Amino acid sequence: MSLKVKDVIKIMETIAPAKFAESYDNVGLMVGNKEDKVTKILIALDVTLEVINEAIEKQCNLILTHHPILFLKPKTITTDTLLGKKLIKLIENKLNVYSSHTNLDVVENGLNDIATELLGYDNYRVLEVNNTFENNNNGVGRIIKVNSPITLMELCNKVKEKYNAPFVRYVGDKGKEINTIVLINGSGEDYFQVARKVGCDCIITGDTSYHHVSDMVEDNIAIIDAGHFVTEWPAMKLIGKKLENIIKDMGYNDKVIISTCSFDPYNLA
Secondary structure, eight states: OOOBHHHHHHHHHHHSOGGGSOTTOOOEEEESOTTOBOSOEEEESSOOHHHHHHHHHTTOOEEEESSOSOSSOOSOOSTTSHHHHHHHHHHHTTOEEEEOOHHHHHSTTSHHHHHHHHTTOOOEEEEEEOGGGSSTTOEEEEEEEEEEEEEHHHHHHHHHHHTTOSOOEEESOTTOEEEEEEEEEEEOGGGHHHHHHTTOSEEEEEOOOHHHHHHHHHTTOEEEEOOTTTTTHHHHHHHHHHHHHHHHHTTOOOOEEEOSSOOOSOOOO
């Protein structure tokens, strides 16, 4: 009995149903054949050329990512564009790509929950519940009630330690007492006003911009910007481990490999 791509799709549908994805998103099988037998599975955050080469080298014919390679509809698929080069290389090497994006963010036990628990917090609830998500444990962001107050600087250090982050950006008084945290993995800026309304002391997210952060400072809300990659990759690796355990429990021996070529594009100068 061989594990097929369609079997992995079924597993991922149990972990993060595609119907939970935002309307603007594109999730599911991006490239490939559902009937292909799986050799090995490579877990990555993005489909980069380095990740594609890694899949070829490690004989993985299924790449499972968080960010979809086909987010916007391409007008052409040629080697004149980076996306075209990637798609052609994937097809030429008979590689399958499956992406679980905003559905994996919002679902119970998904990236938001894992990112929260990595920080050591288990007392939390959903920031913005969508009525289509079937229960109140699915939705964007997490509101964390800390067991005992923590200073902003102590929280910065915890984020760096637990997410293995080389640095974080923060705004606010380093001695500010934090009792309520809102965590939004990836890019959470669109939910700043929702976070403000719940009375949080600090928001942990990535991809913040000057004017939005400046407004939060005036509202006396601290921000920890750990970066898009850092707030998602540690949790995504654990999803890979979860997938591997499910596959083993089903009686398959296919390996799930965590990419060593997934990295934060930002460097420190």
